[in-house]
Amino acid sequence: MINMAKNIAAFGEVIMRLQVPGHELLSQSSTLNYTFSGSGVNVVSALARYGHTGYLVSKLPSNALGDAALSFLWKLGITHSLITRGGEYIGMYFLENGFGVRSSRVTYSNRSESSFNTASEDTYDFKEIAKQIDTIHFCGTTLAMNDSVRTQMKIFAKEVKERGGTVVFDCNYRPSLWGDNGYVKAKSHYEEMLHLADIVMMNEKDAMFILNMQTEKKERTEQLMELIPTVAKKFDISGIAGTHRSINDTNIHSLRAFIFKNQRFTFSKTLTFPVYDRVGAGDAYSSGIIYGELAGFTPEKTVLFAATAGMLAHTTVGDTPMSSKEDVLRAMTEAVNDIER
Amino acid sequence: MINMAKNIAAFGEVIMRLQVPGHELLSQSSTLNYTFSGSGVNVVSALARYGHTGYLVSKLPSNALGDAALSFLWKLGITHSLITRGGEYIGMYFLENGFGVRSSRVTYSNRSESSFNTASEDTYDFKEIAKQIDTIHFCGTTLAMNDSVRTQMKIFAKEVKERGGTVVFDCNYRPSLWGDNGYVKAKSHYEEMLHLADIVMMNEKDAMFILNMQTEKKERTEQLMELIPTVAKKFDISGIAGTHRSINDTNIHSLRAFIFKNQRFTFSKTLTFPVYDRVGAGDAYSSGIIYGELAGFTPEKTVLFAATAGMLAHTTVGDTPMSSKEDVLRAMTEAVNDIER
Amino acid sequence: MINMAKNIAAFGEVIMRLQVPGHELLSQSSTLNYTFSGSGVNVVSALARYGHTGYLVSKLPSNALGDAALSFLWKLGITHSLITRGGEYIGMYFLENGFGVRSSRVTYSNRSESSFNTASEDTYDFKEIAKQIDTIHFCGTTLAMNDSVRTQMKIFAKEVKERGGTVVFDCNYRPSLWGDNGYVKAKSHYEEMLHLADIVMMNEKDAMFILNMQTEKKERTEQLMELIPTVAKKFDISGIAGTHRSINDTNIHSLRAFIFKNQRFTFSKTLTFPVYDRVGAGDAYSSGIIYGELAGFTPEKTVLFAATAGMLAHTTVGDTPMSSKEDVLRAMTEAVNDIER
C-alpha cells in the first residue's frame, strides 16, 4: 500500500500491565485487566499502524505468560520474527487508577528477573538484525536495567549506526529505576547513547539533571532554548524533540511540543485536553516524530502530528497508541465532533 | 391515573445498539453491551413513561434477535400490538465511546436488509391503525431508507391526517444516509412530509440545506428567526421546534431550545451540562415538545420541559430517555442536589 | 509501631450498600456491587488504618448476609470482638449513581427491622465495653432510629464519659429519617447527646434547625461564628468541628473546614476537587478530626488533615475512607502528581 514502508525495530522489554478496573485500589478490588506493552512495543506498534513494518527485538519466557504476551504483540500488528523465547519471567506492573487529586499508582513486580533483563549477552545476533532494519528505537528505561542489558543496547546501536540505519533514543529518565544518586550513575551511559543517536527525545530537564548542564534561566522554555542546541552540537544529534506538559487537578493536561533540527526550534501550538489514560502517551509522541521524519514532513507538520498523536493516546485505553494515521491527521485540523456516524 | 392519556404511535425501525463498554475500541475489547432503540422507540417510550400509551408500528424478525428486541420494547413500556414479525434481520449499530477530543464512532450493519426496511408495502393496515391512534411520529432517518419505506410513511401520514390525528415529523437529516447529492435527493421527500406534518422538529440548517432556502444572515439565531416562519407558512405547520447546540472539548454541551407557534418564537434559557450519552437526546427533546403540546403547556413551559428532558437524556445510559415526568419537572426548577436520600 | 495507639469504638449500624455499577438506573441494570459500611464503620476503619485499634459495637444477623458483613469489616481492619450476632436482617441501601445535573439516588430497605435496630436493650454490656475503650463515636443517624436504640446510645455515652473516655458525636441530621416535624422530635435527643459529648461535628445549620437557635446574620460563616461558640458553652463541648461545602453542576465540590476549640475558630483553606464517590466523605472528615485531636496536632494541622482526608475520601470507591495517613499527609502539601511510579 505504501511503497515507502520501512523496517523499524525497537529493543526493549515487554511488560505485563495489570490494571485494577474502575477506580478501586488493589486492596478493594478482586479483578485485574491485563495487556502487554513497553516503550518499544508502543512505538513500533504505532509505526506499524501508520504503515511501516514494526519489529520488536526482545525475549519472552516459554510459558503461558510468554504465549499471551506474544499473542498480544501480534494483535498490535508487531512482527515477531526477532523475538526470542526462554527464561522464566515477564516484568509486570500493577496500575491503580487515580481520580482528580488522587494520583494513579504503579507497583512493579519481577522486572529485574524478567527474561529480557536476564538474557545472556549472546542472545541476539545484532549484526544480522541490523541488516534487516532501517531504524532502531531505544528507551532510557532499558538503560536503567543492568550492565548486561546496557551492553546489548550499545552494541546494537553501534551495529545499526555502522550500517547506516537511524538510531532513535528516548531519554525517559525514571528516578525510581536508578535509585540513590541516580543521575550520577546514569550520566555516562546516557552520554554513550547520545553519541550513537540520530534522533533524541528529551527536554531541558534531562540536560540539567542527567547531563548536569547549567543555566541561569528560570523559565523552562528559555532553559530549553539555551540547553538543547548545546546538546545537539556536543553529541552530533540531527534532531531533538520533546514536550512540555502541565497538569491541573481536574484531569486536564496541556502539551506543547518542540523539535530542534537544522539549528532551528519549531514549536507546536499548545494542546489542552482531558486525559483518560496517561501511560504510554510519550511513546505516541515519539512514534509521531519518527513517522514525520521518515515521511519527510516539514518540522511544523512533524511536531503537530506528533503532539496530536500524543494527545490522542491520552484518550484511548492502554499504554499503546491506537489511533490510525487518518485519525491523527483529522484531529490536527478539525474541531471535536458530536458523534461520527 | 391520567384521564388525558393519548394513544401515540411512532413508525420506524428498531435498531440494536451494540456498545463497547468503557472507552476501548472494537479492536481492543471483547465485550459488547446491547440494547434496542430507534428514534420512534425513544419518543414513544418517553411518552409512555409520562403517562400516555405508546405504540410502535414496525416489523421485527421472527428469530432470537427479534424476540430480544420485543422483550426490550416491553421493558421500555411500549405497547407491542402494532408490531409485525417476519423477515430476517434487525438493523444494528456498533458504538465506540469517545473521550474528550476523540469522538464517539458509530458503525452500522444490516440496516438496509432489516425486516422493517424490506417489509412489503402491504405489511401494515394503516387505515386500521390510524383509527387507534391520536398522534403519529415520523423521523427523517426513515425517509432516507428506500422508496418502499418512504411510500409507507407518506400513506400512513395521510391516513392519520385524514382522520384528524396529529402528525409529528422530525427532520433529522443524516448526511451519511443520503450519500452524494443527498440534499438534492432528499428535498422533495422532505417537502411532502412537511406538507403532511402538524408539528415539525427542525432548525435553520434544515431550511438552508434541505429546503435550499436562502438568507443573508450570518448568525444562526438570526437565520433561524428569518427562515422558520417562512417554512411554517409555506407548509402550513402549526408548530416548529428545535435546538441550538454547542460543544466544547471537555464534554460540556450547551442547549438552547425554541418553539415557533402562533407566529411567535419562544426560547428556553441556555442549559449547560456535562454529557454521559449523547445518542437519542434529540428524541427526548421531541417527546418533551409533544408532551407539552398535548398537555396544553404554555410555549415557555413546553420549551423548557423539552430542553430539560433533552438535557437529562444526556445524563442517562442508552439512547432511550429514562427520566420520569417528575424528574423533568424537578430539574426545571431545582439546583443540582448533593445526593437524594 | 505507634505506642500511642488508642482503643476507639463506634456504636452504630452496619449497612449493606448495593450500588448499580456505572450510571444505569435500577430499572436498566441487572447487576449490583455490594459493600458494607455505616458511619461508625467508616470512622473506626479510618482510625484503624491510621494506627489505632478500631472496634465496632453493633449487632449482625446470624446468616449469610451477617457473615459477609463480618468478613467485610475484617477486611477494613476493624476488630470484631464487640460485635454481637443475632436477629434476622441487615439494613440496606441501593445507590444509583448520578451524572452531572442528575443526582445520585438512594433507596433504603429493611433499615428499621435490622438486627441492630431491633436489638433488645440488654444486648450490649456497656459497662464492660466502656472499660476497654478510650474513645467512642456516635452518629445522629443512629439517634433517628427508635427509642430503644436511643436509650442504648445514651447509656453507652454516659458509661464512657463516667470512665473518663472521650465521647464524639456527629450531628448528621437527615430529614428523611426523622419525618414530619423532624426537628421538633429530634431536639431533646440531640440536646442530651450534646451534653454528653466532648467532640461534636456540626455546623450553623444544625444550631439553627435542630437547636432552634436564632441569628440575624445572613452569610453562613457569620452565622457559624455567632452560633457555634454559644453551643460549645451551653453544652460544655471542648471541640466543635465541621465543614462548609459548595457544589457545581460538573461534579466539582469545594470544602472549607473549621474547628472551634479553646474559644478560637481555626479554618482550613478552601479545597476544590472533582468528586468520584460522595457517600461517607463526612466520616473521613470526622476521623481526621479525631486523629488530629488524639495526636495532639495544632488546630491548624488538625483541620487541614481532616479536610484533606475528607477530600481524598471523595476520590475513592465506597463509603469507607481508604487513604493511609501517609496519603493524607502527602496530599496536604504536594500538588497533584502525574503518575506515582
Place this chain on the structure above:
Amino acid sequence: MINMAKNIAAFGEVIMRLQVPGHELLSQSSTLNYTFSGSGVNVVSALARYGHTGYLVSKLPSNALGDAALSFLWKLGITHSLITRGGEYIGMYFLENGFGVRSSRVTYSNRSESSFNTASEDTYDFKEIAKQIDTIHFCGTTLAMNDSVRTQMKIFAKEVKERGGTVVFDCNYRPSLWGDNGYVKAKSHYEEMLHLADIVMMNEKDAMFILNMQTEKKERTEQLMELIPTVAKKFDISGIAGTHRSINDTNIHSLRAFIFKNQRFTFSKTLTFPVYDRVGAGDAYSSGIIYGELAGFTPEKTVLFAATAGMLAHTTVGDTPMSSKEDVLRAMTEAVNDIER
C-alpha cells in the same frame, strides 16, 4: 394469533432475587445479579409466552426498586394494569449457588414488610378484577404470609369461583415459612383453599403432612395413588397434578409427573436431565398443566407438556420459565441436538 387466548391472573408477591454470580459465597463476592420473580410472576409470564394474556394482582413500592420490578415484569410480557403501587419495600432473597455436594443457599430479607404483605385489606377491588379474568393462580407460599394476605386470597378465590372462573392452587408448602408446628397452623387454611380450587398442584406428601392423612403404603407412588383420589373427592377438585423428583450428587435430577382427573391417573415418562437453575421449575410445571387444560390436551399430552416445560425451566437462567411453546413441543419429541443453526 390464538383466538382462544384467555385472561389469566396470579395473586402474589414480586420478589427481588439477588444472586451471587458463579459459585462464590456472599462473603467472597462483591457482585450480585438481580431479577424479579415470584410464583405468580413465573406462572403468568409462562402463560403469556404461550399466547394468553397474563396479569399479576400485586402491590409494588413507589420507589426505584418498585420501578425496576415493574420494568422487569413488562419485559417478561406481563400485563401490569392490575398492579398497585405504594408501601415501602419489596421482598428479597439472596441466592448463593451450590456446586455438587454443596447445596444452594437462600437468605430472605424484608419479606414480611413488603408492600404486598403489608397491603391493607381494601387494596384490591377483587369483585372488579374477577370480572376481567378467566383463571386465577394462587400459591401456598402466599398463604404462609399473614392473616391479612390470607383473607385477601380467600376473598379473591371466592369472587373468581362465583363468577365461574377457574381457581388454581399450588400447595407449595415451605416449612421455613410456617415455623414451628407449621403443619398444624397451615391445615385449616389449606383446607379452605382446596375447597375453592378447581386445579391443585400437590403430591402425597402434602396429603400426609398438611392434611394429616394416613396411609400404610411405604412407596411414594403407592401413597400417591391411595391418597390423591381421596383429596380430590373430599374437596371436589377436578384436577390434581404434581411431580416426583429424585436428585443425585452430580446435579442430575429425574422428574416423573402425574395428573389425576376424571378418576384416572396419568403419568409421564421419567425425564432425567442435568440442572442449571432449580428455582421456579415447579412454576413452569404448573403453567404447563394450566396450558394443557385450557388447550383441551389429552391428559397424556398435558402431563408430558408440563413435565417437559418443567425440565426446560431447569436449563435456563432465573426463576421464570423462558421456553416458548414451540421449544416445549419440540423437546417433547426430539432427542437433544448438537447445535441449532
Place this chain on the structure above:
Amino acid sequence: MINMAKNIAAFGEVIMRLQVPGHELLSQSSTLNYTFSGSGVNVVSALARYGHTGYLVSKLPSNALGDAALSFLWKLGITHSLITRGGEYIGMYFLENGFGVRSSRVTYSNRSESSFNTASEDTYDFKEIAKQIDTIHFCGTTLAMNDSVRTQMKIFAKEVKERGGTVVFDCNYRPSLWGDNGYVKAKSHYEEMLHLADIVMMNEKDAMFILNMQTEKKERTEQLMELIPTVAKKFDISGIAGTHRSINDTNIHSLRAFIFKNQRFTFSKTLTFPVYDRVGAGDAYSSGIIYGELAGFTPEKTVLFAATAGMLAHTTVGDTPMSSKEDVLRAMTEAVNDIER
C-alpha cells in the same frame, strides 16, 4: 524452528461470533462476547500454531469492524498479507449457549451481504496467490453462498492444483444454508470440488445425501466402508477423513475418527469427553489431518492426532483451536492430570 514449515492458506469468510455469556438467552442478557472466526480461520490458525505459516484469502470491510477482525486474526497468528479490504459488512452469528437438554442456538446476520460474499470476481489474483502457497483449504459452507463465490472457489482450486499445490476440501454440508432441495442444488458444485481436491473431509452421510449414493447397509461404519472407497476412486482423491460423533444429554460426546488412504481405512480409538464449546471442533480435526499428512505421520498417528486435536478443541473457549502441538501429543498418550503445576 521447523524447516519443513509450509505456506498454507484458506479461502473463506471471516465471521464475527457474538456470544451471550453464561447461559442466558438473548432476550435475558445485555452483554455479548465477540470473537472472529470461520472455518478457514480456524484451520490456518491451528496450522500456524503447529509451526506452519497460515494465510487467509478473504475480504474485510474498511471500517471499525473490519479493523477489529484483522486484529483478531493477527492475534491468532494468521498472516494477513492476502486479505483485501473493502465492502461494507462482516457476517455475524449470535450464539446462545444451551445447557443439557436445551441445545445451543445460532442466529445469523448479514452473512449474504458481507464483504467476502459480495466481492467482485476479480477481487483476488488467484494466479499470483497460488504461487505463494503449498496447500489451500476450502469449506463446503463457502460453496453454499452464491455463484460468484463458488466461481472464485473453483478458479482458485484449479490454480493451486495446476501449480502442484495440495487442495483440501471439507464437505461440511449445512442444510439451512442450501434451503429447500438443498442436496439437489449442491450436488454438481460438490462434485466439481471433489474432482479438484486431494484431501477431503466427509463421511458416509455426505456420500448418501449430497452425492446421492445408495447402500443397503444399515450401520454407519458399514455404510462408510462401502461408500468412501467408491468416492475416492470416482473423484481421484488421495485421502478422505472424517469422524463419527455420538452425543448424550449430559454433554458427553464420543468421537471416532477415520482416514481412508492408499485403499486402506484406519480408525482411531473412540474418545469420550465432556464438551465446553462445540463450535469449530471439526476444523481442529481437519487441521490435525492436514498437519499429519504434511508431517508424514503414519495413518494411525495422523488419525489419532486429528481426533485428539478435535477433542481438545471441545474443551477450549471459542471456535478456533487453541492447543499447541505439544498439548495434542501429550493428550494422545497421557491420562488426565490433576493440575499442571
Place this chain on the structure above:
Amino acid sequence: MINMAKNIAAFGEVIMRLQVPGHELLSQSSTLNYTFSGSGVNVVSALARYGHTGYLVSKLPSNALGDAALSFLWKLGITHSLITRGGEYIGMYFLENGFGVRSSRVTYSNRSESSFNTASEDTYDFKEIAKQIDTIHFCGTTLAMNDSVRTQMKIFAKEVKERGGTVVFDCNYRPSLWGDNGYVKAKSHYEEMLHLADIVMMNEKDAMFILNMQTEKKERTEQLMELIPTVAKKFDISGIAGTHRSINDTNIHSLRAFIFKNQRFTFSKTLTFPVYDRVGAGDAYSSGIIYGELAGFTPEKTVLFAATAGMLAHTTVGDTPMSSKEDVLRAMTEAVNDIER
C-alpha cells in the same frame, strides 16, 4: 464462644493467585481474578473459621500488593500481629482453568524473590512467637524454597517443640519446586522436619520417594499400611494422616482418608463428588485433622470430618476453605439437599 480456642499459627508464604475467569487461556482473556492464599493461610483461616485464633508468621512487601494481601488475610479472619512488612515482592501464580480432559495449568512468577523467601534469618523472633502459640503448621513447599527459609523453619519448629507446642508438618512434595534429583536433595530436610513433627500429612508415596523406603506391595493401600507405621516409629510421630485420591475425565474425584495413630489405622468411607476448584483442598483436609485432634474427636470422627472438609473445599471458589464447622458436620451425615431455603 468456645473456651477451648487455641492459638494456631502457620509459617509460610502468602501467594497471590491470579486466575483467568471462565475457561479461557491467558492468551485469550484480558481479565484476571485475584485472591491471596498459601498453604499456611488456608490452614489457619479454616481453623479460625472453626473457632480457634489463627496467626500467620510471614513477611509481606510494603507496597500496594502487600496492603492488598494483608486486607485479604483480614477478610479470611486471620490475626495479623505476627506478619512483618518489608522486601519488594509477593509470590504469584497464574491459574488457567482446565475443562474435562484438559488439565488446569499453573504458571508461577516471582516466587523466589518474594519478601518471604528473601527475608533475612533474623526477621522473626521465633522464641517470642513460640510463647504465644499452641500449634504451628509447616508445609513441604516452604522447605523447597532456599536454605535461609529452611533454616528459619527448623529453628521455629524447635522453639515450638521445646515449649511443648504441637508441630504439624504437611509433606506436600512438589517435583517442580525441587528440580532434578529433587528427592535426593529433599530427603535430609524432610527427615529433619519429621523428627520435629507431632502430626504429619503424608502417604505411602512420600515414604517411597522422599524417604526412599522399599516395599514389595503393589496396591497402594497395602503399601500405605506397610510403610506408614515404620515412618511413625522411626521419627516418633504421634499421628500421620493423608488421603488417596482418584480422578476421572469428567471431573469426578474420589477421596479416601486415613489416620494412623496409637498404632492403629482408621479409614474414612470413600467420598465421591464433582470438583469445582481443586487447589487448596489438601489444606482443608489438614485443618480438619488438626481440628479433630484438638477437639479430642475419635479417629473415626476426625478422619471423616477432615475428608468431608476436604470434599467441601473442592466445591467452593478459591484456595482457602470457606465452609463452617456446621457445614462440615451437616455434610458428614446428610444427603445432598435440593436448595436450602
